[in-house]
Amino acid sequence: MTIDQEDTRIELIHADDEAKYVLRDAREILAIVRNLLGARALVSARLAPGNESVLSTLVAVAEDGTSLLLDGSADPLQNQRMERADALDCVTQLDKVRIQFLLRGQRLVEDGGSPGFRAPLPEALLRLQRREFYRLQTPISEGVSCTLALPRVDGSRREAELRILDISGGGVAIAVPPVGVHFEPGTEFPDSLLRLPDTAPISARLVVRNLFRITRRGGAEVLRAGCEFADLPRGAEDAIQRYILRAERTRNARERGRL
Template identity: 50%
Template structure:
């Protein structure tokens, strides 16, 4: 990936592995969209990250295959906001595969006498197996942090601000100080606060799965703790997926000279 942390990477997906998850072929994207239409899949949509989501569905592809129709909301206030929005962030599943994409500048229209919105078929689409988690190495320029309450022998807790070095829908890897911090496998931390740029703070519960000692380029040692999410709420899962999709889309655009 184009953004690199200053420490040594451990068991992360390679720099080109995002292509395994990010689909760009227009023909395949249309096939997936048609599958969502045929399967009457419910789509969770948002006008922008952090805003309230609503349920909708894809209802048809245009005859030329260049645009897709989305069912309008039963809430007219939401429809007004959709009609004036720059994009619609869509998340759904097809055959147990997580699908996420953005529809640019949706425009109000009608389909078989019912209100709908028309948008161009997306030029890329993110897809992920349910049990497969794409690990995103977080950009140094937009740091992600997680505040973890650490229990003390006297029963009190200290709040430890940790730097997130990679993130997936399944968990995070954080850098923790190597001394005087009780981090070990199978420890569980509740009421952790995951801070995602532009999306705000998300409450998560973490369980430590593994610990690795790292040495950065300056010779300074640190610990990497691989933590999994426990009972992650759907709203938090959606926010994390939006963050991953946003970072990958921006990175892809930079590589293609669009930013």
């Protein structure tokens, strides 16, 4: 089993429906943790702050449901670093759904002669289903982009061309620049132009639905704005689907060529 995107940290900044992604009810969190335990799911635990990651598993959940036990390392020095970390940023998968949570207050303990880390049940748990988050990732080489018409103070407009990170029939995820464009759930960008290879520019109204911060290994960050299509012209959805199918065929052929 592999953990998809285990080298990334994903943080929900804003969403029009936070409960869709983040669980805060202790009973619901406990149920998922127990399911992870039953599935013997691998856990990638990043030592925060920092970029060191350790591959581990859940060993047990306390009978009262207030704490869990994470498997330790055979390396005593690594266990010391894990115990001293401010938190263990854990990523795993359950039924192809990415699960992410922070463990704080971890203590090194002995469990049947093996080292482990006892920690309180996480206060929050992030869930990201593939169909909602990991859509078709657009190749950087193709330069798939979206041009937004942004209002100026004097009433005129300026154009901003932003990179599209991934795309589906229902919307796109845009890489938000550090300055110059304001994104939050509910923000609308009318008169936007979607630019796909070998396709005429597609006009659309984009509605921001969520905003995530993605931190990659090495510390590089990108803000990802999930936007929904609105008011697509006739034929636009078919053109988008054709691009997705063509890109998926190319990617599959490339992957088969590496086997």
